[in-house]
Amino acid sequence: MAVRMSPVSTLGHEFSELYRAHVGFVWRMLLHFGVPEAGVEDAAQDVFVVVHRRWADRREHASARSWLYGIARRVAADHRRSRSRHERKLEALPPSRGRDLELEVGQRELIAMLEQALAELEPARREVYVLADIEGMTAREIAEGLGVNPNTVSTRLRAARLHVNTALARLDREEVA
Amino acid sequence: MSTHDERVRLAVDGLRATRGPSASETAALLARLERQLGGPPEGGPSGTESGPGAGGASTLGHAAKVVGATLGLTAGGLLLLRAGVLALQGIAGEGAPPAEREPVVVDRDTREQPPVVEPLPHPAPESQPAPESRPASQPVASPSAKQAARKPVPSQPSTDLLAAELALLQAAKATRDANARLELLEDHADQFPGGALASERDALIVVALCELDRVDEARTRAGKLAHARAGSPLLDRMREGCPALADQLSKDPK
Numbered sequence: 001m002a003v004r005m006s007p008v009s010t011l012g013h014e015f016s017e018l019y020r021a022h023v024g025f026v027w028r029m030l031l032h033f034g035v036p037e038a039g040v041e042d043a044a045q046d047v048f049v050v051v052h053r054r055w056a057d058r059r060e061h062a063s064a065r066s067w068l069y070g071i072a073r074r075v076a077a078d079h080r081r082s083r084s085r086h087e088r089k090l091e092a093l094p095p096s097r098g099r100d101l102e103l104e105v106g107q108r109e110l111i112a113m114l115e116q117a118l119a120e121l122e123p124a125r126r127e128v129y130v131l132a133d134i135e136g137m138t139a140r141e142i143a144e145g146l147g148v149n150p151n152t153v154s155t156r157l158r159a160a161r162l163h164v165n166t167a168l169a170r171l172d173r174e175e176v177a
Numbered sequence: 178m179s180t181h182d183e184r185v186r187l188a189v190d191g192l193r194a195t196r197g198p199s200a201s202e203t204a205a206l207l208a209r210l211e212r213q214l215g216g217p218p219e220g221g222p223s224g225t226e227s228g229p230g231a232g233g234a235s236t237l238g239h240a241a242k243v244v245g246a247t248l249g250l251t252a253g254g255l256l257l258l259r260a261g262v263l264a265l266q267g268i269a270g271e272g273a274p275p276a277e278r279e280p281v282v283v284d285r286d287t288r289e290q291p292p293v294v295e296p297l298p299h300p301a302p303e304s305q306p307a308p309e310s311r312p313a314s315q316p317v318a319s320p321s322a323k324q325a326a327r328k329p330v331p332s333q334p335s336t337d338l339l340a341a342e343l344a345l346l347q348a349a350k351a352t353r354d355a356n357a358r359l360e361l362l363e364d365h366a367d368q369f370p371g372g373a374l375a376s377e378r379d380a381l382i383v384v385a386l387c388e389l390d391r392v393d394e395a396r397t398r399a400g401k402l403a404h405a406r407a408g409s410p411l412l413d414r415m416r417e418g419c420p421a422l423a424d425q426l427s428k429d430p431k
Contacts, residue, residue, distance in 0.1 A: 010368070011210060012217025019207060024197035031196055041206055044198070048210050055218035107191045114188035134189050168185060 018064055019048060025065055025135055026072050032130055033076030046075045062144045065137055069145040117167035121160055128153055129160035204348035208364045342374045349381060355388040380411040387419030395419055399426060
């Protein structure tokens with residue numbers, strides 16, 4: 001059998017390893033940056049095309065994620081700018097994540113509460129919270145990705161966590177009432 | 178408070194789990210990238226991963242840059258000196274002989290290297306020939322890709338091959354858009370021309386072509402498959418998926 005590639009990918013071991021390890025992160029970041037679900041696959045493709053083109057740049061960053069984060073942010077901005085009215089209509093459609101249905105009702109409600117709490121946050125704090133507590137990035141990685149001081153990251157994160165905890169407790173109370 | 182923290186953690190985990198791509202989306206996106214990019218990226222020796230552990234690599238890279246810059250500046254300075262001398266000789270009217278040899282050794286070295294080709298996206302295939310007749314589209318190895326090419330491709334167990342085939346076919350099946358599905362299937366044909374699931378793939382291609390009103394192409398492919406797999410349940414599935422071929426498939430020898 002004349003297979004001309006490894007079953008992993010024609011794109012090489014390193015690239016495909018990076019892809020598999022971080023495609024979820026890129027995907028979530030694009031959603032976080034406002035790319036609609038209908039366009040996230042195209043945007044993710046654009047991110048990895050940039051990764052492929054700038055492959056040599058990866059060593060200049062503290063981590064792959066901080067590098068990918070910067071690329072995803074720029075790609076998301078481009079997608080937001082270039083979106084047509086038609087695409088914006090698609091965005092207005094309700095999300096169709098089938099996996100949401102697999103969750104228990106309680107967890108779905110909990111996630112909705114967290115999303116609401118995050119939506120109330122100031123964007124800079126929300127960004128840090130998402131990167132630290134949802135994506136598990138270190139303060140150093142976040143600082144590099146955002147181009148800010150690590151102390152700034154810590155300050156924003158503390159404020160964001162406080163807000164999320166307070167907001168979830170409040171939303172819990174509102175639900176019970 | 179600990180219960181509250183636990184609830185936050187549960188919400189965070191749930192959010193992370195539900196906002197990522199599914200397995201089929203991951204496979205489909207990788208297939209699209211492979212189609213667009215064609216081969217491994219260029220950009221330095223492989224075997225180093227970006228990340229905190231890449232400090233040694235970046236140090237080496239920095240040292241190489243310093244050496245390169247020094248050599249470049251030195252060569253540039255010598256060139257400037259040489260040009261200055263020639264200019265002075267010209268002004269003095271001493272009839273200096275024209276330079277017979279090119280002093281720029283650095284240029285000669287770089288000229289001998291083939292040009293580095295920027296990876297370009299492949300044009301989207303409109304109508305692809307049969308997989309067997311399609312040439313492998315491996316990119317020409319550039320100097321920077323030599324190391325990657327030198328790395329031996331590990332021989333994969335057949336189960337891995339089958340899993341990779343299956344993942345791609347599943348991604349194709351999960352794709353509603355017939356054009357996108359066909360692209361994935363043709364990608365499968367590229368990667369696994371004689372794969373264990375080749376017949377399954379060809380049947381899906383027939384149905385996708387039919388959905389796209391490319392009935393003649395569907396008919397040709399269906400004929401080949403019917404000939405090769407007479408009596409296969411795949412023929413029934415093609416008939417169901419493409420009623421326009423019902424007559425042909427029932428007439429084919431079984």
